[in-house]
Amino acid sequence: MAIETNSHITHRDPSATENGPSNGLHSELDHLVSMYRQMYLIRRIEEESARAYAQGKIGGFLHLYIGQEAVGVGAMAALKPEDYVVTTYRDHGIALAKGMSPNALMAELWGKKTGCSQGLGGSMHMFDEPTHMLGGYGIVGGHIPLAAGVAFASKYRGDGRVTLCFFGEGAVSIAGFHEGVSLAALWKLPIVFICENNEYSMGTPLSRTMSVEDVTTKAIGYGMASDRFFADDVQEVERRIRQAVDRARETSLPTLVEVRTYRFRGHSMSDPAKYRTAAELEDRKKKDPVIRARAKLLSDGYPESKVTALEQEVEDEVTAAVKFADESPDPDPSILEATTYDGPFAS
């Protein structure tokens, strides 16, 4: 069932690939450098998180984004800083791509007071108001209507912002998906629904979760525009998502986008992923989006020495974030009540 290249999937709009930033070759290369840097940062943060988890510094569930980096980074590149993002528990990469600081992210994973959610949310609940990261959510599909609500508010206020809502293909079966997407279409809300189809929902392969594997066929029923493509190439992701974002911003119309991707790790740290073969994983790793972006940089003429320097910079940033998390204090119990209600409250 493996589809080898993008061309095997119908491109709903053939002009899609012509829409990249048109501000000259040089800045285009700079832009790719910046996207590669983000992808590499996400990859390294996730690897360090896995190590910290093994050391017991991170508790609970840890769902890694390794393999999917091109989706978050490419999609976010199509946004303005004031645009909103809502996602699932697999949220670290999305939060970093939206601009959250590695320090705030690591400290949150450590459960520290300096974390983005003061150590109260943890891995699955990354919230960062300054970067308009409106959270990672733990109930599959529960955030989809919520994201539509955020877009509703943008339309209501006329603030011109777009909302990106990420979810896995597993979420497509749940009522919240239908209800959220359906209302967004009915009320013409400025939102892009991005289904990150990584072929597995926990241990269940796509073939056993959906009667029709093409998620975008659902869009027909809602009268909504859709797009479907592979996410190995971050520049391609940006181009395609930009179309949907423009549609949302300019005409306040939602889009349902399915991006095919793959997670290299198990569903969470506790999942040994026995349901797939080593050969399958090896095959998918050949299309590693981070390695691909690096190769593209070099072939576009960016000197290897500068790539290595950038990678070293990221290493230092990650080391600093781990140190920051290690050295930060635990939150004080007094924040529990204060964060439960706004204002004084006596139950």
Next chain:
Amino acid sequence: MARNIRFREALREAMIEEMERDERVFLMGEEVGHYQGAYKVSEGMLDKFGEKRVIDTPIAEGGFAGIGIGAAMVGLRPIIEFMTWNFSAVAFDQILNNAAKLRQMSGGQFNCPIVFRGPNASAKQVGSQHSHAMEHFYATVPGLKVVAPAYPSDAKGLMKAAIRDDNPVLVMESETLYSVKGEVADDLDVIPLGRANVVRQGKDVTIVAYSRMTHVAMDAAAQLEKEGISAEVVDLRSLRPLDEDTILDSVEKTHRCVVVHEGWPYGGVGAEVADRVQRLAFDALDAPILRVTTLDVPMPYNAKLEQLCIPQPDRVVAAVKRVVYRGQA
């Protein structure tokens, strides 16, 4: 003869035995089959019974809960697993408005012999959306039965009773109990729903608990004993129907009562027990009834704050000392 087995094995044995004796019983839920169960409760069951009777579902709690209810109306006996009870909130409408009400609103024409089961309450640092103790929400609903075992033996016997019951029964399994071992008699059959168990005899105070909190209460009782306070521990096992007699008998003996549970303090099982005790055994009481519950906030991720929120033995000890008037006021 008895064997020392884990809580999850006891549940599995109950399901297997009931599926072997009754063709109408089947198991359905996310990852119950090929993945061998998210918490390995159903490990091996797919091999044994095949895909017809061990059924993997997409993430569609409302859908598969409803499918179970419909199938039960017309004669099957489904066991529906929620990966955790936290996710049952998505299916709450089906359980509340269909499963619980079908019999009454059809004038007794339709039964709904279904079991909903899965791990409940807090795990370790899984954040607020994965840590609810959900039993309170369901125990308030007439038409449902709710059980919450603390030991493998009870888990097996109550699960068997739940499967044979002609009503919707909810089995709340504490996520943190699955690997706990206990003796299960080889010839153990059904343990009737609605009967509490005095798991520790004592004379100074009654501690009422269930599920994992029974173990917390037992730890507290052991500590109290060292300080010369004799605590009796009543393990409710069943929250609806609630075994009033066993609670009242114990309080009449000890004259004091502390209720421990993992749900929030507002309303709930603790409030229900406290109300019944003060109403039906008022004269026996020598002190106010205290409740030890999870703090009145969503569950925080930070490990220390999480421990602070969930009832620990020392909080039970402190509550007991207050009702026996030994310690701080």
